[in-house]
Amino acid sequence: MSKFCPNCGNELANDGKFCTSCGATVGNVNNGNAAPVNVTVNTQSESNGMAVAGFVISLVSFFLCCGSLNWLSLIFSIVGLVQAKSKNGNGKGLAIAGIVISCIVMVLFILLMVTGMFASFAEEVSNI
Numbered sequence: 813m814s815k816f817c818p819n820c821g822n823e824l825a826n827d828g829k830f831c832t833s834c835g836a837t838v839g840n841v842n843n844g845n846a847a848p849v850n851v852t853v854n855t856q857s858e859s860n861g862m863a864v865a866g867f868v869i870s871l872v873s874f875f876l877c878c879g880s881l882n883w884l885s886l887i888f889s890i891v892g893l894v895q896a897k898s899k900n901g902n903g904k905g906l907a908i909a910g911i912v913i914s915c916i917v918m919v920l921f922i923l924l925m926v927t928g929m930f931a932s933f934a935e936e937v938s939n940i
């Protein structure tokens with residue numbers, strides 16, 4: 813019959829009304845089965861700005877800047893993914909999406925550049 817703090821997860825002494833680790837008021841928690849209100853509030857307030865920025869920049873880069881901002885969105889997304897670990901996984905999906913989009917767009921535009929170079933080269937050769 814041990815209780816755990818809904819705020820920090822510290823194990824509480826029996827009949828503990830507040831957490832000795834972080835000082836949060838515990839109240840009546842049934843072995844941690846009830847959804848802890850504090851945790852949901854925390855995850856909502858801790859948005860992952862870097863992951864969102866990385867995802868948005870990767871889209872902007874693809875649609876508006878011909879992939880020129882890919883390196884930026886890749887950096888933002890990787891930082892967002894790292895930060896997601898300390899934010900209860902918040903923004904993890906966005907960060908991964910940002911990295912995937914950045915990589916796909918990067919490969920796409922490198923292929924376009926290479927094939928474009930070959931095409932112009934072939935054109936020059938045929939003109940001679």
Ligand SMILES: [Zn+2]
Nearest residue numbers: 817820831834
């Ligand atoms: Zn606590």
